[in-house]
Amino acid sequence: MTFARRSTFAVLAAIALVATACGGGAPGVGQAGPTAAVPAAPAATATPDRFFEGKTIRVVVGLEAGGGFDTTARLLARHMGKYIPGNPTLVVENMPGAGSRVAANFLYKVAQPDGLTFGVFNEVQVLQQAQGAAGIEFDATKYSWLGSAFSATIVCLARKDSGFTKIEDTVGASKPFIVGSTGPGSNTGDFPQVLRAALGANIKVVGGYQGTAGISRAVETNEVQGGCWTWETMRVTQGQNIQSGAMIPLVQQGAQKEKDLPNTPLAVDVAKTAEAKAMLKAVTAPGVISKPFAAPPGVPEARLKILQEAFLKAWQDKDLLEEAAKAKIDVGPKDAASVLATVKELLATDKAVLAQLTAALAAK
CATH class of the missing domain: 3.40.190.10 (Periplasmic binding protein-like II)
Known part of the structure; x- marks a missing residue:
């Protein structure tokens, strides 16, 4: 049986395309490695709220540089800034560990709730909270959700x-x-x-x-x-x-x-x-809210609303969609309310079902 063997190169090309377009090039070529500043484009509209002017927003990615989560975060960071009043700079920082649990815990316990930090982690972490997994130090219902990037199948x-x-x-x-x-x-x-x-x-x-x-x-x-x-x-x-x-x-x-x-x-x-x-x-x-973006609990309502609106507008941006299409990256965002509703539904799953699921995943 004959297989097309160009598949791996297609993936690498797709990742490289977005990484390059989104400030993800190799260190020493206009890029600072896993942590990279992504300059925002000019603000789309004027607004009296200037909190974000001159500020830097930190975007924490719970998985390694170069992967799907990282690529998505850099794609978002390239286009989201122009929809935030004050035209802030977005900095993408990778914080891998424990399947992105390190980043999820950081966003919940350590990051300041000032609107200047948000991040993305593997949606499976929410399921693991429902299962009572060790090492979970967050309550997913309390994050300041921005939304999710798409629904995974x-x-x-x-x-x-x-x-x-x-x-x-x-x-x-x-x-x-x-x-x-x-x-x-x-x-x-x-x-x-x-x-x-x-x-x-x-x-x-x-x-x-x-x-x-x-x-x-x-x-x-x-x-x-x-x-x-x-x-x-x-x-x-x-x-x-x-x-x-x-x-x-x-x-x-x-x-x-x-x-x-x-x-x-x-x-x-x-x-x-x-x-x-x-x-x-x-x-x-979890796949319904794939690549969920969240800020720490307690972000001031006005600032959170700005981030939530900018998040959704960025995913509708013509340039972002063109880049995503070229790299064959799926885009299907959900708003913060939809993400929170899915989180609550998942955490309310019958304990007997969760026990069966836990046993299934532990089976050899």
Whole structure:
């Protein structure tokens, strides 16, 4: 079977395009490495509120430089400043650790609530709060939310020669569907684990791969038979293989089907029991608010409103949308109220369902 092998380069090119456009170039070439100042464009409209004039806004990113969260934050930082009265400078700072929990805790406990610091962390941290995970030092309902960047959909793909052409083929199968993963706590590992528990799918998860590019290489060499990760990345890395039929989408996880995958079922629609559907709904909820941006609790209302409005206006900015389209970055922002509503719904998940989910993710 022939695979398109340009996929990894497509991802690197996409990241490089946005990183370069958004001030993400290599150190020493007009860039200061992981922490980078992104000058704002001229203010869009005049306003009597000049608090932000001459100020620097710190944008904390809970994951490594060069990844999807970092790329999204830099894209936002390039365009958001012109919608903030006073034309402040936005500085992007990476603060990775514990799956972005370090940054989430920092924003909640350490950062000053003056409107000059906000950040983005992995939405899965909210689910982990609901599960009572160790090391959570925040209450997600109390952040000063700005909004989220888009709704993520997780898709599982299988090699055509694996023998699995739909997710139902894995249920009760005599041989497992072998998928690659970066490790526990990631979509690549957690979603297959939940499918195993909720659907009875015979799936074996092989961890330790370096990013989705590493999983893609393992799939191409038949080291594993497939994998599960975000459609935003997958349509770039595996788009040609899907079109050629070398890779087959088995199932997707999200609030609704991707328009590119109308015939691929949602996992929740495949589930047979109320308990299974509830578990899948819980694990889907974080993706609805993918890449959430928050400021510390207690930001003055007037300043927070300015940031919230600027956040949404930036995602509608023509130049931002053009850059996102070129880099194949999905844009589908949600406002602060929508994010908070999803957070509250997730934290109110039945304890029995959360216990089942926790057990599923811990299963070997």
